[in-house]
Amino acid sequence: MQSNQTGKYIFKKAVQLVLSLLVLSIIVFFVSRLAPGDPLKAYYGETVERMSQEQLAAAEERLGLNDPLIIQYADWLSNAVKGDFGISYQYKQPAVDVIGQVFGNTAALAIISFILIFILGLLLAVFCVKREGKPIDKIICRIGVATNSIPEFFVALILILVFAVSLNILPQSGANSVGMSAASFGSSGGFVILTDRIIHLILPVSAIVISHLWYCTYLMRNKLSDEMSKDYILMLKVKGLSQNRIIYRHCLKNIMPACISIMAIFLPHLLGGAYVIEMVFSYPGLGRLGVESAQLHDYNMLMLVCLITGAMVITANIIAQIINEKLSPEMKEERGRLI
Amino acid sequence: MIKKYLQPHEKKPITAISILAVIILGCLICDIFIPYDPTRMMLDQISQPPSGAHIFGTDTLGRDLFSVIWHGGRISITVGLLATLISTVIAVIYGTAAGLAGKKVDDLLMRFTEILLSIPQILMVIFIQAIWGDATVLSISVVIGITGWMAVAKMVRSEVKQLRNAGFVLAARTMGAGFFYILRKHLMPNFMSAIMFMIVTNIGSAIAMEATLSFMGLGLPTDIISWGSLMSLSQRAMLTGAWWMLLIPGIFLVVTLICITDIGEYLRTRNRRDKLM
Numbered sequence: 001m002q003s004n005q006t007g008k009y010i011f012k013k014a015v016q017l018v019l020s021l022l023v024l025s026i027i028v029f030f031v032s033r034l035a036p037g038d039p040l041k042a043y044y045g046e047t048v049e050r051m052s053q054e055q056l057a058a059a060e061e062r063l064g065l066n067d068p069l070i071i072q073y074a075d076w077l078s079n080a081v082k083g084d085f086g087i088s089y090q091y092k093q094p095a096v097d098v099i100g101q102v103f104g105n106t107a108a109l110a111i112i113s114f115i116l117i118f119i120l121g122l123l124l125a126v127f128c129v130k131r132e133g134k135p136i137d138k139i140i141c142r143i144g145v146a147t148n149s150i151p152e153f154f155v156a157l158i159l160i161l162v163f164a165v166s167l168n169i170l171p172q173s174g175a176n177s178v179g180m181s182a183a184s185f186g187s188s189g190g191f192v193i194l195t196d197r198i199i200h201l202i203l204p205v206s207a208i209v210i211s212h213l214w215y216c217t218y219l220m221r222n223k224l225s226d227e228m229s230k231d232y233i234l235m236l237k238v239k240g241l242s243q244n245r246i247i248y249r250h251c252l253k254n255i256m257p258a259c260i261s262i263m264a265i266f267l268p269h270l271l272g273g274a275y276v277i278e279m280v281f282s283y284p285g286l287g288r289l290g291v292e293s294a295q296l297h298d299y300n301m302l303m304l305v306c307l308i309t310g311a312m313v314i315t316a317n318i319i320a321q322i323i324n325e326k327l328s329p330e331m332k333e334e335r336g337r338l339i
Numbered sequence: 340m341i342k343k344y345l346q347p348h349e350k351k352p353i354t355a356i357s358i359l360a361v362i363i364l365g366c367l368i369c370d371i372f373i374p375y376d377p378t379r380m381m382l383d384q385i386s387q388p389p390s391g392a393h394i395f396g397t398d399t400l401g402r403d404l405f406s407v408i409w410h411g412g413r414i415s416i417t418v419g420l421l422a423t424l425i426s427t428v429i430a431v432i433y434g435t436a437a438g439l440a441g442k443k444v445d446d447l448l449m450r451f452t453e454i455l456l457s458i459p460q461i462l463m464v465i466f467i468q469a470i471w472g473d474a475t476v477l478s479i480s481v482v483i484g485i486t487g488w489m490a491v492a493k494m495v496r497s498e499v500k501q502l503r504n505a506g507f508v509l510a511a512r513t514m515g516a517g518f519f520y521i522l523r524k525h526l527m528p529n530f531m532s533a534i535m536f537m538i539v540t541n542i543g544s545a546i547a548m549e550a551t552l553s554f555m556g557l558g559l560p561t562d563i564i565s566w567g568s569l570m571s572l573s574q575r576a577m578l579t580g581a582w583w584m585l586l587i588p589g590i591f592l593v594v595t596l597i598c599i600t601d602i603g604e605y606l607r608t609r610n611r612r613d614k615l616m
Contacts, residue, residue, distance in 0.1 A: 023450075152551070154592070310457045314454075
C-alpha cells in the first residue's frame with residue numbers, strides 16, 4: 001500500500017471513529033437527561049432538601065442545568081472538544097481526573113483477562129481439534145455452550161466462597177490492601193505494592209476468564225475445525241507433514257483473522273463482564289464509577305464512562321479490521337464482519 | 340465436511356426440555372406443594388442451614404428457601420419472556436424496515452445499531468435502570484428489551500434482504516399491501532425459523548441480566564422475590580459461611596439458563612442444516 005493511500009485509509013477510519021462517538025454521546029446525553037431524577041442531589045448530597053427555591057435555581061443556573069437540552073448539549077460538546085468534560089457533581093472535581101484515578105485499575109483487569117482468554121482459548125482450540133470427535137472435545141464444547149449463559153457474578157461469588165471465605169487464601173475485595181494507595185503504585189516501594197495488587201487481581205481476573213474462555217474456545221475451535229477440513233490440508237497430509245506442523249504453521253496463520261474478529265466481537269461482552277465483576281469485588285474501576293454516577297445522576301461522569309467504553313470497543317473493532325485487511329487482502333471491503 | 344451436516348437428525352435436547360418443563364411447571368403450580376408462605380418472615384429462624392424443617396434452609400429474612408425459590412422462578416421467567424417479547428418486536432420491525440428500505444436509509448439504520456452494539460448491554464441496562472430509579476417487573480423487562488434487540492435486528496435485516504425481491508413480496512407490493520401486512524403475511528413466516536434460536540437464547544440472557552441487576556441491588560428489591568433478588572441477600576451472608584443462600588438459587592438459575600441455551604443451540608444447528616439441504 002502506498003503511503004498516500006495508507007494516509008487516506010487511516011483518515012477514513014478516524015472519521016468513522018469520531019462520528020460513532022458523536023452519535024453515542026448524543027444518545028447517552030438525551031437518555032440520561034430526559035429521565036427523571038435530580039442531579040443537584042449528587043452535588044449537594046442531603047443538604048439539597050434544606051435549600052430554598054432561590055438557592056436551587058441559582059445552583060441550576062451555575063451548573064447550566066436550566067438551559068434547553070440542545071443548548072446544554074452544544075455547551076457540553078464545545079467544551080469536550082477542548083478536552084474539558086465537565087466536573088463530576090459527586091466528587092466535585094473534573095470528571096477526567098476522577099476517571100484518571102481508576103482507569104488504570106480497569107485497564108489492568110480488562111487487558112490481562114483479554115490476553116489470557118485469547119492465548120488460552122487458542123491453545124484449547126488446538127487441543128480440541130487434535131482430538132476432534134473424542135469425548136474430551138465434546139465435553140469442552142458442551143462447557144463452552146453452557147458457560148456462555150452463566151452470569152459472571154455467580155462465577156465470581158463461587159470463587160469468593162471457595163477461595164476467600166472457605167480457604168481464606170485470597171482477598172475478596174478491593175484493588176489493594178488497606179493502607180496501600182493506588183496512587184503510589186509504580187513509584188517507590190514498588191515491589192510490595194505490586195505483589196499486593198497482583199494478589200488482588202487473581203480472583204477478578206479468574207472470574208472473567210472462567211466465564212468467557214470456554215465460549216471463545218468453542219468459536220475458535222469451530223473455525224479451526226472448518227479450516228482443517230479444507231482441501232489444502234489434505235494436500236499437506238499427503239505430503240507427509242505432521243499434524244502439529246499443519247496446525248501451527250498453516251492453519252493458525254489462516255484462521256488468525258477470524259480469531260481476531262472473534263476477540264473484537266467479544267470485547268463488549270468482556271468489558272460488560274468486567275464491570276459486573278468490579279461491582280462484586282468492590283474493585284475501584286470504571287464499572288463501579290459508572291453505576292455510582294448513574295444512581296446519583298452524575299451526568300458528566302456517566303457520559304465519560306459511556307464514551308470511554310464505546311471508544312474502546314469501536315477502536316478495537318477498527319484495529320481488528322485493519323489487522324484483518326493487512327493479514328488477508330481478499331477480505332478488504334468486507335468491513336470485518338466475519339461471524 | 341458435508342458428511343457432518345448430513346448426519347441423521349441431531350437428537351432433540353430431551354433432557355433440557357424436560358428439566359425446563361419441570362422447573363416451569365413447578366413455578367406455576369408451586370402453591371400446592373410448598374410448605375410455607377413465601378412472604379412469611381420467620382424472625383426466630385433466620386439463616387438456618389438446610390434441615391428437615393426447611394429442606395433448603397432459610398434466608399437472612401427468615402423465609403423458607405424452598406417455598407421462596409419457586410415463587411422467585413415465576414418472576415425471573417416472566418421477566419425473561421416479557422423482555423424477549425419487547426426486544427423481538429422492536430427487532431422485527433426495525434430489521435424489516437432496514438431490509439426493505441433503500442441503500443442509504445439501510446446504511447444509516449445499520450450504522451446506528453452498530454454504535455449501540457459498541458456499549459455492553461449490561462452497562463446500558465445498569466445505566467438506564469439506575470437513572471429510572473426504583474425497578475418493577477415491568478420496568479426491568481422494558482429496559483432489558485430496549486437494549487437487547489440489535490443483534491436480532493441485524494439478522495432480520497439480512498433475511499429480509501434476501502426475501503425482498505421474491506415474487507410473492509413484489510406481487511403483494513404491487514397490489515398495494517402495507518408494510519405490516521407484508522411483514523405479517525409474507526416475511527415473518529419465512530424468517531421466523533432463522534431467528535428463533537436467537538429469541539430463545541435471548542430469553543436466557545434476559546433472565547441472567549435480571550439476576551445480575553437484582554443481585555447488584557439495582558434491580559428488583561428483596562421483597563419482590565426473584566432468583567436474582569434472593570441472591571442479593573447472599574453476598575453478605577456468604578461471609579458467615581451461609582453457602583446455601585447463594586448456591587441453591589444459583590443452581591436453579593444456572594440450570595434453567597443451561598437448558599434454555601441447549602434448546603437454542605439445537606434450534607441453531609437444525610436451522611443451519613435446513614438451509615444446507
